[in-house]
Amino acid sequence: xxxxxxxxxxxxxxxxxxxxxxxxxxxxxxxxxxxxxxxxxxxxxxxxxxxxxxxxxxxxxxxxxxxxxxxxxxxxxxxxxxxxxxxxxxxxxxxxxxxxxxxxxxxxxxxxxxxxxxxxxxxxxxxxx
Numbered sequence: 836x837x838x839x840x841x842x843x844x845x846x847x848x849x850x851x852x853x854x855x856x857x858x859x860x861x862x863x864x865x866x867x868x869x870x871x872x873x874x875x876x877x878x879x880x881x882x883x884x885x886x887x888x889x890x891x892x893x894x895x896x897x898x899x900x901x902x903x904x905x906x907x908x909x910x911x912x913x914x915x916x917x918x919x920x921x922x923x924x925x926x927x928x929x930x931x932x933x934x935x936x937x938x939x940x941x942x943x944x945x946x947x948x949x950x951x952x953x954x955x956x957x958x959x960x961x962x963x964x
Contacts, residue, residue: 836880837891844873858956862905872945875901879944901945908951912942914959 843860845851847869854860866872874897884891916939923931942948953959 837877837884837889840873840877840880841895844870844877847873858954858958861954861956862907866903866905868903871899871901872903872905874899875903875945876943903945904947905945906949907942907946908949908954910952911954911957912946912948914953914957916940 842851842854843857843863846854846857846860847863863869863872863876878896878901881891881893881896920931920934923934
């Protein structure tokens, strides 16, 4: 999450040619201040990493008083959680089994959950006819 968010910030600042068309960037580009939105996203990621004893570079955080709330639909959250669970099942079956019994995780603090479907920009596998 940390590296991906830093890369997203580089994209939003036009500092890299890669990653430009990643669909998740749409939610940040749709904000009135995309750079502030990604900075607001990074701070809680950094805070959680510190709680887990990861050592991320605090100099990468751009301090600010960010009051940003990005709507995210219930079905989008369900889709992302299922996607993450599928990855975990392949990469770390033990953690996957532990997570099956865990309560549903809270969304990132800048996301405000609203009713709705999976986002139009989400890449989904084709459905069977």
